[in-house]
Structures are given as structure tokens and as C-alpha cells.
């Protein structure tokens with residue numbers, strides 16, 4: 180029993196050196212541009228090191244939306260690229276409003292990111 184729990188501990192220590200938990204939360208945007216129909220129906224897709232972590236719900240007709248969803252990734256490493264894509268849902272094709280990319284660092288970090296087609300995305304992540 181003692182030897183199996185100590186080898187589990189060794190295994191967990193090795194794992195924590197190689198990978199850490201990434202949590203992405205507090206997503207909100209302001210000043211999103213309106214499309215031809217005059218509404219901005221924003222949602223965000225989240226990636227880490229080319230793995231999809233999921234996407235938020237669509238906030239209909241709101242230029243200043245916020246999203247309550249949180250995203251977790253258990254195999255993140257410092258220096259991995261966190262990528263958030265802000266889209267505007269449309270009937271035929273969703274528009275890509277902008278992309279935020281940065282290499283993640285240990286700790287809790289908040290960023291404002293200026294979107295190519297207008298507006299700002301604010302987000303917070305914790306790595307560790």
C-alpha cells in the first residue's frame with residue numbers, strides 16, 4: 180500500500196512538471212462591429228496548442244456581450260499558444276471578427292485584445 184501510493188505520488192509529480200492546468204474564463208467583449216443585418220451575435224471559440232477547448236454560447240444582438248463559460252485544459256505547458264477567435268453568428272456564414280493569440284505564462288493573467296474588424300475582447304486565464 181505504502182509503495183503503491185509513493186509511486187503514484189512520483190507519477191503525479193512527473194506529470195505536474197510536464198503539464199499544468201489551464202483555465203480560461205471571464206470572457207467579455209465591447210464595441211463589436213455590426214454586420215449588414217445590424218446585429219452582432221457574438222461567440223468565442225477557444226484553442227490551446229491547436230487543441231479545441233470548446234466554444235461559448237451565442238449572445239444575440241449584443242455589441243458588448245459577456246460569457247459565463249469557463250474552459251479547462253489539463254495538458255497545457257508554459258509557452259503553449261492560447262488562441263481565442265471571436266465570431267459573429269450569421270444565417271449563412273459566420274464572420275470572424277478577430278483573433279487573439281498569445282503564449283501562456285504561469286499564474287493568473289488578464290488581457291485586452293483588439294479585434295481586427297473592431298471591438299475588444301477581454302479574457303483571463305490561469306495556468307498552474
Ligand SMILES: [Ca+2]
Pocket residue numbers: 214216218219220267268269270
Ligand atoms: Ca450576426
